[in-house]
Amino acid sequence: MADKFSILEQKSSNFSSKNSLIFTVFFDFFSTETLRKVSTGLFLISIYVLFVEILEDKVLHVAFKPPSTLFTLLGTVLGLLLVFRTNTAYDRWWQGRILVSTLSNTTKNFASKLNAILAKTDKENRTFFAYMISNHAYSMKEVLRYGVKFDELMETHPGELNDLKKVYHVPSEIVSQIHLKLTEIYRNKQISDYQYLELHKYTDMMTDVVGNCERIRTSPLPFSYRVHLKKFILFFALLLPFGFIHYLDYWSVLIVGILFYAMSGLDVLAEEIEDPFGQDENDLPIDFFCKSIRKAVFTTLKVESENHHQSENHHEKPH
DSSP states (O other): OHHHHHHHHHHHHHHHHHHHHHHHHHHHHHHOHHHHHHHHHHHHHHHHHHHHHHIIIIIIOOOOOOOHHHHHHHHHHHHHHHHHHHHHHHHHHHHHHHHHHHHHHHHHHHHHHHHHHSOTTOHHHHHHHHHHHHHHHHHHHHHTTTSOOGGGSOOSSTTHHHHHTTOSOHHHHHHHHHHHHHHHHHHTTSSOHHHHHHHHHHHHHHHHHHHHHHHHHHOOSOHHHHHHHHHHHHHHHHHTHHHHHHHHGGGHHHHHHHHHHHHHHHHHHHHHHTSTTSSSTTSOOHHHHHHHHHHHHHHHTTOOOHHHHHHHHHHHSOO
């Protein structure tokens, strides 16, 4: 009997979740950024279809019917262009996701190795590495967004942030400071030759991640290709009414509108995700990754301070 009730409860839960998903998709459709970006074009194309229908049916009394093979050929070409566009954009987004995860894993492994090597009483070096490793993640985030937010960084000594403001590339400078500190503790015989070389591998990986992320950000799809695709979508949308108005009359406004939304929406989505490091709703949650890195590094290195708590509280506020 109990099994029957559990099965009924599971079915009820599944039905409820499906209903909530339907309502979520329905309401999100009208609040999505994609719809807002294509709304002007969607309105204009709907007016155009209505104008063509009235002009042919009420004014000119003619029926311009292009052959169906024309729409088939144009639709095939447009489909190939859209597939290439979206695949290229998603590949850039996925590469960005892999790189952010690589940075997260690298910094956490770096902190773990430092925790095993440094003495538990060595608060100075532990604090330095905790601050600088997390600073590297935050500085990379904002470099990819065209400007470092220095209030997100933490000072290892007074005046450090003022010195960083004079630097052209902050993540590289932070890695350089980490290198200097590693060299210092190596010369003081606090780490062995092997440990020194092993720790340098992590800093090299951190630099590689920044460089690859900047490559993605600074090499978008060529402008000419994007313009050509938009022109092709517009041309196809202007031709579409002549394939529907003779069969669907005024319903063709709805059908052409849906097709235009589908085509333009894919192009808009591709534009959003081809730069995955921004702050659009479809971009990577890099702020979350940075907070995760800072929290993990501080916890691993057993570092606690007022500055750390203030910084975490500051980042919990929505931007």
